[in-house]
Amino acid sequence: MGNNYFIFTEKQSKIELERFHICTWEFKNNSALIEFGGEIKNAFDLNQEEIILKFYIPWISNNHVINDLYDKLKESENSRFIFNDSVSGHVFLDGGQKRNGVIQKFETRNPLCIIPIESSLNHSEKIVTVKINLRNLKKLNKIDDTSLYFRFYIEPKINFLSTRKTGISRSTIIYDLKLNERRNLPEEADIDLEELRLCRINSCFAFNILPNSYDLTFFDTSTLRNIRTLEFDSFKKYLGDNRVKKDELVVVFNKKKGQDSYAFFSIFSKERIGPGQFALAVLVNLVCAILLLIPTIREKYHASFFSKELWQNLPFEVYLSIFIGLLIVGYFTWPRIVSTFISLRSTKTKK
Numbered sequence: 456m457g458n459n460y461f462i463f464t465e466k467q468s469k470i471e472l473e474r475f476h477i478c479t480w481e482f483k484n485n486s487a488l489i490e491f492g493g494e495i496k497n498a499f500d501l502n503q504e505e506i507i508l509k510f511y512i513p514w515i516s517n518n519h520v521i522n523d524l525y526d527k528l529k530e531s532e533n534s535r536f537i538f539n540d541s542v543s544g545h546v547f548l549d550g551g552q553k554r555n556g557v558i559q560k561f562e563t564r565n566p567l568c569i570i571p572i573e574s575s576l577n578h579s580e581k582i583v584t585v586k587i588n589l590r591n592l593k594k595l596n597k598i599d600d601t602s603l604y605f606r607f608y609i610e611p612k613i614n615f616l617s618t619r620k621t622g623i624s625r626s627t628i629i630y631d632l633k634l635n636e637r638r639n640l641p642e643e644a645d646i647d648l649e650e651l652r653l654c655r656i657n658s659c660f661a662f663n664i665l666p667n668s669y670d671l672t673f674f675d676t677s678t679l680r681n682i683r684t685l686e687f688d689s690f691k692k693y694l695g696d697n698r699v700k701k702d703e704l705v706v707v708f709n710k711k712k713g714q715d716s717y718a719f720f721s722i723f724s725k726e727r728i729g730p731g732q733f734a735l736a737v738l739v740n741l742v743c744a745i746l747l748l749i750p751t752i753r754e755k756y757h758a759s760f761f762s763k764e765l766w767q768n769l770p771f772e773v774y775l776s777i778f779i780g781l782l783i784v785g786y787f788t789w790p791r792i793v794s795t796f797i798s799l800r801s802t803k804t805k806k
Contacts, residue, residue: 457513457514458513458616458631458632458633459511459513459633459636459639459641460477460510460511460512460513460632460633460634460635461510461511461634461635461640461641461653462475462493462508462509462510462511462634462635462653462654462656463508463509463510463511463646463651463652463653463654464507464508464509464651464652464654465507465650465651465652466649466650466651466652468503468506468507468652470495470501470506470508470654471495471496471654471655471656471657472493472494472495472654472655472656472657473494473495473496473602473657473658474493474494474657474658474659474660475491475492475493475494475634475656475658475659475660476490476491476492476493476606476660476662477489477490477491477492477632477634477659477660477661477662478490478492478661478662478663478664479616479617479630479632479662479663479664479665480616480664480665481615481616481617481628481663481664481665481666482666482698482699482704483666483698483700483703484698485614485615486610486614486698487610487611487613487614487615487616488608488609488610488611488696489608489609489611489616490524490606490607490608491510491606491607491608491609492524492604492605492606492607493508493604493605493606494567494602494603494604495602495603495604496602496603497600497601497602498568498589498592498601498602498603499592499593499595499597499598499601501589501603503589504588504589504590504593505586505587505588505589506586506587506589506603507584507585507586508584508585508587508654509582509583509584509585509651510582510583510584510585511581511582511641511646512581512582512583512609513581513641514581514611514613515576515578515581515582515583515609516578516612517576517578518612519576519578519609519610519611519612520609520610521572521574521576521583521585521607521609522607522608522609522610523571523572523574523605523606523607524606524607524608525556525569525570525571525572525605525606527693527694527695528557528559528569528604528606529547529553529557529569531545531559532692533689533692533693534559534567534569536686536689536693537693538559538561538564538567540561540562540563540564541561541562541563542559542560542561542562543560543561543562544560545557545558545559545560546558546560546595546598548568548570548591548592548594548595549591554571555570555571555588555591556568556569556570556571556591556592557569558595558598558601560598565600565601565602566598566600566601566602567601567602567603567604568592568601568602568603568604569604569605569606570587570588570589570591570592570603570604570605572585572586572587572605572607573585573586573587573588574586574607580646581641582646583609585605585607587603587605589603615628616630617629617630617663617665618630618631625724625725625726626669626724626725627672627722627723627724628665628669628722628723628724629720629721629722630663630719630720630721630722630723631718631719631720632661632717632718632719632720633716633717633718634656634659634716634717634718635653635654635656635715635716635717636716636718637653637715637716653715655715656714656717657712657713658710658711658712658713659710659711659712659714659717660708660709660710661678661708661709661710661711661717661719662706662707662708662709663706663707663709663721664685664704664705664706664707665704665705665707665723666703666704666705667684667702667703667704667705668725669705669723669724669725670723670724670725671707671721671722671723672722672723672724673720673721673722674707674709674721674722675709675719675720675721678709678710678711678719679707679708679709679721680708680709680710681708682705682706682707682708683705683706683708684702684704684705684706685699685703685704685705685706687699687700687701687702707721709721737779737783738780738783738784741776741777741779741780741783742780744776745773745776745777748773749765749769752765752768752769753765755768756768
């Protein structure tokens with residue numbers, strides 16, 4: 456799938472993202488979601504009343520939904536967990552109604568002003584436009600060193616955000632995320648670079664969350680920060696998603712900074728020794744046994760392969776083996792047939 460993402464701002468805008476977070480989730484039921492979050496320094500010193508960012512997302516379509524995470528991050532417990540610091544206090548931008556934004560104050564890091572986003576989607580250009588209204592922020596007395604923060608997620612209508620390679624004995628996951636690489640600027644999107652520019656990103660944090668049955672087999676040692684088991688209770692409350700299961704997911708954290716563009720590449724793999732492999736081994740043995748037996752019977756009855764006499768004189772065990780072989784073929788093909796049928800029925804329903 457497409458893995459080149461871009462963030463644009465208006466040409467005259469001086470907005471830079473001090474930190475940018477991209478977090479991919481892949482669950483055991485073959486579904487996924489992706490989070491985007493950005494931090495802008497000196498929120499009280501921003502001149503404009505509205506910030507506009509445009510995200511190019513290569514797989515976006517008109518049936519995707521942009522889910523703002525403000526309602527999660529306005530809660531002190533979730534902010535403490537996501538930003539890895541104790542919350543010492545907060546100030547709501549609307550006097551406590553909790554709808555227009557909150558400034559979370561931390562023990563050791565600078566305050567963050569988290570504001571709800573307004574989003575729109577242009578699926579033909581594959582652009583998600585994010586607007587952040589600063590009018591309520593400007594009504595408050597200045598709190599020094601406060602940064603602006605936003606975060607949202609999208610659930611793709613595809614199974615994976617990674618590239619999957621499935622072999623007989625090994626499955627491989629390849630993450631190859633690219634952000635703001637000029638050589639990969641999309642040609643099909645109607646992006647006017649006279650009006651827009653690539654947004655400067657000072658630090659980029661990439662999180663891959665995937666089933667813990669996979670082992671990390673290739674990674675960039677200069678960017679890998681840590682690998683840990685997903686904190687189930689905290690993430691369950693933050694994301695509110697039933698696909699988050701205890702002891703099933705692992706978090707792999709990479710970080711880069713000070714670059715014009717960012718790329719993160721890693722490979723995960725796991726051995727696949729299960730019912731599928733045993734079934735395939737049985738199928739191969741059955742086919743080989745039948746192929747070795749038939750020449751002997753042909754020679755005995757002087758019959759060709761397609762003759763009625765040959766097939767009438769085959770032992771019952773051969774037909775039983777053929778039947779078992781067909782069941783095994785059905786074992787491998789039936790899920791794909793069902794998936795294709797559901798996809799066709801869904802497409803017909805939408806029409």
